[in-house]
Amino acid sequence: MGRTVKLTVNGQEVSREVEPRLLLVHFIREDLNLTGTHIGCDTTSCGACTINMDGKAVKSCTIFAVQADGRSIETIEGMAQNGLHPLQEGFWEKHGLQCGYCTPGMIMCANAFLKENPQPTEEEIRWAISGNLCRCTGYVKIVEAIQYAANKIQAQAAQPSETKEVVA
Amino acid sequence: MIPGKFEYFAPSSVKEAIGLLDRYGEDAKILAGGQSLIPAMRFRLAQPEILVDINRIEGLDYIRELDDYLAIGAMTREASLEKSALISQRYPLLADTAKVIADPLVRNMATVGGNLAHADPANDHPATMLAYDATLVAEGPDGDTIIGIDDFFLGLFETSLAKDQILKEIRLPKPGPGSGGAYLKIERKVGDYAVVGVAIQLTVENGTVTAARIGLTNVAGAPMRAKNAEAALIGNAPTGDILEKAGQAAAAECEPWSDLRGSEEYKRDMVRIVTKRAIRKAVERVGA
Known part of the structure; x- marks a missing residue:
């Protein structure tokens, strides 16, 4: 069997x-x-x-x-490497969750999406996560969290040597 | 929810898969993208004893425009159709359809061949392929068979494929001069089945519709063409009056039922309206 x-x-x-x-x-x-x-x-x-x-x-x-x-x-579980992944940081900074149940799925969806489309518009982000349901929020903060991560990943790519995490 | 027990095979060639289907007959089911089959198995609506996973077979995932037709491998994922520049530029009806099937996550697994072979009238590709007048290529123990789309859908979840045949390729006619198409779907939310869906492919020459095929989604017990609506269009200029006639014809000839997605009356009226809108959009695209 x-x-x-x-x-x-x-x-x-x-x-x-x-x-x-x-x-x-x-x-x-x-x-x-x-x-x-x-x-x-x-x-x-x-x-x-x-x-x-x-x-x-x-x-x-x-x-x-x-x-x-x-x-x-x-x-x-594979996302955080030397500190939070930019997507995890984005959900933290932008309050992209309330109960958090949908969050791992949202982050994994956004992770694959940002590799294909590193600088998405808000419309494109909303399209990308349209198969992930959140029952707490109106998605506004989730979209902001993904935008935050996109910007952070872009900034990191521009300065590859900078690895130090800044804790606010 | 846990699916029932089954024996699993992952053949590496179409021939090997056909051998398994031949050996196990009615007990065997093909696993393509699995996005309809696996949910059905979780609910125990489907309990196949043998699962033949064709995802490991190379060479069934492609989009190629040849001299006479567009060839799509049956295992092409919906996401590949959605992202194909060729499809979005030259096959707008197909591009419209791929974008509204289920949701982006499902489209990463779901296949065009599976969508057709499942023969669910609530699926979106059947209407689209009826409108395109697609041709299907299936392989069985005796070689390839060519099946016209009008002969493919026999009823709910029923096709003309034999138990030991595998759908390999979908062929669409190349768009000729004056052709245009569109797919419009009313859905309650992303990922839901259509309340109603209308697929149209037409040709306009010197202001007159010379050819038109219309497929309807989720308004009959099997995928269906709106032949009376087609007849109302062909030979006429696509004026407001003609569009209304075609819409009314489609509303009359479909066979919807009342359910959570709406009453029969509502669905018929939506078929009328969406048919008109889809024709208008297809005609606009003729000029583009």
Whole structure:
């Protein structure tokens, strides 16, 4: 019944035996104990389970773990490197969350999006996150958080040597 | 929600996949993008015993314009259609459609072939491919079969594909002079199925509509063409009166039902209005 899957998760190789019907989100949360990836709706509607697979933002509740064999996935736990990722910082600075349940999915969606479109307009950001539902806010602060991150990433790219974090 | 148990195969060639379909028959189901099938399996609406994952087969994901037609590999993701400059410049009806299917995350996985082979009248590509007069290429144990789109949809979730055939390619006629198209969809929110959707592809020569095909989304038990609306358009100039006639014809010939997305009466009236708007948009694009 079991099938061995080998994949890269947040830069680390992992190998596990899984049942084919195991959904990727359950694999991430229960087999790997990475519970930052959330389950919101179970109906492919909300985007709380969004991860990046081979650089694309996808809903991990609508992929079987066996399909991720040989692929590289990134979850919210892989974002912070030497301090918060600019997206995480943006959600912090701009108050891009209230309850925080949708936040990991929002950040992973925005992460893939900003790599494709580093200087998006507000309209483009709203389009990009249209598969991620937030039930607390009106999305205004979430959009601002992503704009903050886009600007920060651009600034960092312009000055690659500057790695020091400034704590306000 | 956990799907039922199944045996999983990930063949690396179309031939190998056909062999599996041949061996397991009705028990087997093809897994393409999975964005309709996996939700159905979670709800246990679908409980296939065998899943044949065709995502590992190389060479089914492409968009190529050839001499006579546009060829789209069945495993082409919706996001690729949405981002293709060729599609947005020359196939506006398809570009419109790809942008409103589900949501951006789903479009990174969902495939055009899966959208068609699933044959859900609530899906958006069936109407669009009916309007384009698309041709489908399916491979089975005896080789390739060419299927005209008018012969493809048999009913709800039912196509003319045999159990051991795999949809490989979708072919669209290249846009000729005077052609234009559009897809318009009313949806309650991003990611929802259409309340109603209208796809139109037409040709205008010297101010007269010389060809038109109209497909409707989610207003009948199977994907359908609005043939009376087409007839109302063809041979006429696309004036306000003619558009109204075509809209009324489409509203009369569709077969919607009352549900959470609206009453039958409301849906018919939306078909009338959206048909008019879609024709107007397609005609505007003829000049562009």
